[in-house]
Amino acid sequence: MPNDLKKLKRIMRQANYLTNQSPANGNKAYAMRVAWEIEKIREYLRSGLVAFSYAKVNGDCRTALGTTNPLLIPAAAIPKSTDLDLPKERLGLITYYDLDKDGWRSFYFYSLDRIDHVWTFNSPSTTPAGSLS
Numbered sequence: 001m002p003n004d005l006k007k008l009k010r011i012m013r014q015a016n017y018l019t020n021q022s023p024a025n026g027n028k029a030y031a032m033r034v035a036w037e038i039e040k041i042r043e044y045l046r047s048g049l050v051a052f053s054y055a056k057v058n059g060d061c062r063t064a065l066g067t068t069n070p071l072l073i074p075a076a077a078i079p080k081s082t083d084l085d086l087p088k089e090r091l092g093l094i095t096y097y098d099l100d101k102d103g104w105r106s107f108y109f110y111s112l113d114r115i116d117h118v119w120t121f122n123s124p125s126t127t128p129a130g131s132l133s
Helices: 004-018 028-047
Strands: 048-055 061-066 093-098 105-110 112-120
Touching: 004 028, 028 048, 028 061, 028 093, 028 112, 061 105
Parallel strands: none
Antiparallel strands: 048 061, 048 112, 061 093, 093 105
């Protein structure tokens, strides 16, 4: 299946899940918008480094510098599976490698406060291109 179809399938699955869960509460247009935002955040994480803030479960605000780009993650920490089809109960979860804590972390999309900066890399030898946010 081409990558665009896989991406669209992920987004539609995410939107369907969100339609039946809070905070969407049956609002299909809102669920689609949120699903596209989640995909955009995941694309930012795949393309380079992202500085962002989110609320932790205990209420504290956490500022993080993260990525899912395998070129920026230590070899020992790269997951063996690259399957992006998440189980239904984890559809709203965004997982990233935290460069400050040197470990994998995750948060739910609704706890994201802001994206401060995105650095993208065109190839392994390039330097940060600047902000996309």
